[in-house]
Amino acid sequence: MAATPGIRKAAAVFILAAGVACVAVGRVRSHEVRVLDADELAEVLGVAPFDQISEAQLAIDATFTGVTRKEGGLYSTYDRSAPRSKRACPT
Numbered sequence: 553m554a555a556t557p558g559i560r561k562a563a564a565v566f567i568l569a570a571g572v573a574c575v576a577v578g579r580v581r582s583h584e585v586r587v588l589d590a591d592e593l594a595e596v597l598g599v600a601p602f603d604q605i606s607e608a609q610l611a612i613d614a615t616f617t618g619v620t621r622k623e624g625g626l627y628s629t630y631d632r633s634a635p636r637s638k639r640a641c642p643t
Contacts, residue, residue, distance in 0.1 A: 578607040585610070585619055585626045603628065 555563075584602040605613070613619040613628070620627050 581607045583610050585628045
């Protein structure tokens with residue numbers, strides 16, 4: 553049974569709205585990424601320092617192995633305070 557043009561149009565509008573909603577949520581969502589080698593600082597402060605990064609930055613960092621998951625948290629594997637430069641793709 554073929555779908556009528558009205559059903560196809562409604563499905564297309566629904567999929568478009570869902571896509572726009574996902575992009576909007578990704579633009580406003582952020583994540584705490586802790587510094588991997590901050591044991592001394594964590595002892596002084598009582599808690600490991602972290603950076604707030606956007607969803608887009610998390611995707612970029614995860615692609616280039618800049619973020620790893622450890623003990624249920626996200627940890628940065630490089631120094632975020634260093635000047636930014638192009639990173640080689642791991643693939």
